[in-house]
Amino acid sequence: MRLECVVNGEPRDVAGVRESESLLQVLRERMKLPGAKNACEQGECGSCSVFLDGKLVCSCLVLAGQAEGAEIVTIEGLADGDALSPLQEAFIETGAVQCGFCTPGFILAAHDLLQRQPSPSDAEIREALAGNLCRCTGYAKIIEAVRVAADRMTT
Amino acid sequence: MELIQPISWEDALAAKAAYPDARAIRGGTDLMIELGAGDRLPATILDLGRVAKLAEWSLDDGHVVLGAGVTFTELIDELSCELPALAMAARTVGSPQIRNRGTVGGNLGTASPAGDAHPPLLATDAQVKLASARGARWIGIGELFAGPKRTTLEPDELIECVRMPRASGSQQFSKIGTRNAMVISVCSFALAIDPSRRRVGTGIGSAGPVPLVAEEAGRFLEGVLTEADAWESGAPLGESAAARFGELVSAAARPIDDVRGTADYRRHALAVLARRALGWARGARDELIG
Numbered sequence A: 001m002r003l004e005c006v007v008n009g010e011p012r013d014v015a016g017v018r019e020s021e022s023l024l025q026v027l028r029e030r031m032k033l034p035g036a037k038n039a040c041e042q043g044e045c046g047s048c049s050v051f052l053d054g055k056l057v058c059s060c061l062v063l064a065g066q067a068e069g070a071e072i073v074t075i076e077g078l079a080d081g082d083a084l085s086p087l088q089e090a091f092i093e094t095g096a097v098q099c100g101f102c103t104p105g106f107i108l109a110a111h112d113l114l115q116r117q118p119s120p121s122d123a124e125i126r127e128a129l130a131g132n133l134c135r136c137t138g139y140a141k142i143i144e145a146v147r148v149a150a151d152r153m154t155t
Numbered sequence B: 001m002e003l004i005q006p007i008s009w010e011d012a013l014a015a016k017a018a019y020p021d022a023r024a025i026r027g028g029t030d031l032m033i034e035l036g037a038g039d040r041l042p043a044t045i046l047d048l049g050r051v052a053k054l055a056e057w058s059l060d061d062g063h064v065v066l067g068a069g070v071t072f073t074e075l076i077d078e079l080s081c082e083l084p085a086l087a088m089a090a091r092t093v094g095s096p097q098i099r100n101r102g103t104v105g106g107n108l109g110t111a112s113p114a115g116d117a118h119p120p121l122l123a124t125d126a127q128v129k130l131a132s133a134r135g136a137r138w139i140g141i142g143e144l145f146a147g148p149k150r151t152t153l154e155p156d157e158l159i160e161c162v163r164m165p166r167a168s169g170s171q172q173f174s175k176i177g178t179r180n181a182m183v184i185s186v187c188s189f190a191l192a193i194d195p196s197r198r199r200v201g202t203g204i205g206s207a208g209p210v211p212l213v214a215e216e217a218g219r220f221l222e223g224v225l226t227e228a229d230a231w232e233s234g235a236p237l238g239e240s241a242a243a244r245f246g247e248l249v250s251a252a253a254r255p256i257d258d259v260r261g262t263a264d265y266r267r268h269a270l271a272v273l274a275r276r277a278l279g280w281a282r283g284a285r286d287e288l289i290g
Helices: A023-030 A086-094 A103-116 A124-129 A139-153 B009-018 B031-037 B072-078 B084-091 B098-103 B103-111 B118-123 B215-227 B239-252 B262-280
Strands: A003-007 A010-014 A049-052 A054-056 A071-073 B002-003 B023-026 B046-047 B055-062 B065-067 B126-132 B135-140 B146-147 B158-167 B171-176 B187-192 B199-205
Touching: A023 A049, A023 B239, A049 A103, A049 B023, A054 A103, A054 B098, A054 B215, A086 A139, A103 A124, A103 B098, A124 A139, B009 B046, B009 B126, B009 B158, B023 B031, B055 B118, B065 B103, B065 B262, B072 B084, B072 B098, B084 B118, B103 B118, B103 B158, B118 B171, B118 B187, B187 B262, B199 B215, B199 B239, B215 B239, B239 B262
Parallel strands: A003 A071, B002 B046, B023 B046
Antiparallel strands: A003 A010, A049 A054, A049 A071, B055 B065, B065 B158, B126 B135, B126 B158, B171 B187, B187 B199
16 A cells, blocks of 8 residues: 655655554655664554654554554654754763663653653653663663753753 | 545444454554564454544533543543543553553453453443444443453444543542553552442452452442441541452452462452542542551
8 A cells, every 4th residue: 555644744655555564664664764663563662652643652553554644753853954952962961872772762752741841840751751661771861861951941 | 454444433334344354443552562463464454543533522411422532641631520530540551652542442442351441431330332334322331341352342333432420529540560651450440439329339450351340349338428428528437448348349359360460469459459549539648548
């Protein structure tokens, strides 16, 4: 089947998509956007998180055909050209990135939080990131990064 | 595999009649996992994601009518006052990503014994509307579950909406799990005290082949509230009544040993959950509840 949608502001039109494919597979394999990561494929790890019509979702749990006509934002769409987003900068500065595999999902989940709650408490940060797993950092630096970005974005 | 994506509810029902084996999808948080793990794909998937009316809810004569496609996030954001126990249960579902996609109708259709929405729906005497091209019928929520992951839906039927009274009194939901997110419940309990109907509703999750009602516990508590003339007041009911309520809830469970916990643990935990839920419903603070 054919899939037409808007990804990171650009209209995309992909032919030959199998009906059983997930949005994650289409993003990675057909659109060559490897930012959303393929790990658990069960919605447990959050590493495939993207925005689908403004909502944070696990793209592994979206059937590709369900994204027909939708607007999708992946980690590749967060920076403004070469200028990284405040969250991306904060993740680098605080050492919130180690192996980096979970980072796109964490940054998008944190982005979702800061859009809803510009000055989150630590409890709100933890709650918002509860669907994302990191096996390197122990989370402390990730939470610090979100705090740093929130401070910068609100002052 | 064929993918059918109707826009209207009528077309969705026609498609289910034409393809009774079609698997329905909305949020995908259950079916996509099955597709990923499965050795064989279903011949047909019926995507209900474009049927706008499923995402709607409305108020009707003191009741809430909740479209099957309302997500857990929407329940939390929009219906915490009208349906407190269901909204509390919604907060315990998965993660933000899962709550943004997972729906009440999907939770019912999957019919996992651990479905988080089931205990509050049982406790509030929810009715479910099952529709087909032949017409529609309403059943009590308890009649929907036939066994683990099995429902009483006919092959050509789809879940359209659920209907339950707006809360007129205290409601509670609590759930045991290994962490505060992303867990399938070890056991769960919902309580709905409805002073306007002089009714106490209960629901037990993950402690039987289907979600269960603790009928005797509910009747016991109705008697206690009537005797103490405490339906409207928030007066404490006394420790012995709370303990007895917990025992009766525990006795209504039919748990098994499985990877998430033992039957004995579930029975014990349900007595504690029920006692605490009652305490919270009566306005007790956490530190006062043993």
